Amino acid sequence: DLGLELKDASIDMLGTANKVEVTKDNTTIVDGDGDENSIDARVSQIKAQIEETDSDFDREKLQERLAKLAGGVAVIKVGAASETELKERKLRIEDALNSTRAAVEEGIVAGGGTALVNIYKKVSEIEAEGDVETGVNIVLKALQAP
Incomplete structure (x- = not known):
């Protein structure tokens, strides 16, 4: 996004983290810290990109990136006694997360009439x-x- 390649990165461009977990599919940075001005500038840039994009897919990915930069990320680890139970729990958590996202984006209507x-x-x-x-x-x- 900034036109830089990894080979051009320097140490002063990096922040710090309390914990970093890297797997083949994901990288999780916990309690990250960096230059506030740089972070705020990047947040503003991402917000502008969200406003400009016509693609729902791009908008969703940018919103995820924005949430991660703004510190709005939680890691939920799910365990179960069997594979079937684990899948069921994951589906329930996904449903809860989707409901929460919808409530945040679209608002909440009081229930029960x-x-x-x-x-x-x-x-x-x-x-x-x-x-x-x-x-x-x-x-x-x-x-x-x-």
Whole structure:
């Protein structure tokens, strides 16, 4: 992204970390630290790239990168007695993570009909005439239905 190659990197470009774990598929840096100005500049650059991109895939990858730089990353290790149980637990955790991501990105609607009660109060305050009044009354009846 910066136009640099690995061979051109120098020690002063690097930060520090409390723990680094490298596997064939992943690199995890725990409690990383570096120059705040450089990190802030990179965060701003990634935010600009998110705004500019048209690709959902690129946007998702950039958002992941942004979360990692901003310190919003957690490592969840899952264990189980059997392979089947492990797969089940991983799926449940993935579902929970996806729900959390959706809530953060799109907001949360109160459950148990609370949102419908709140909407009913707002819709009933609308003063309208004619066809609009008819529409308001239809919505109010729909909100009262079980």
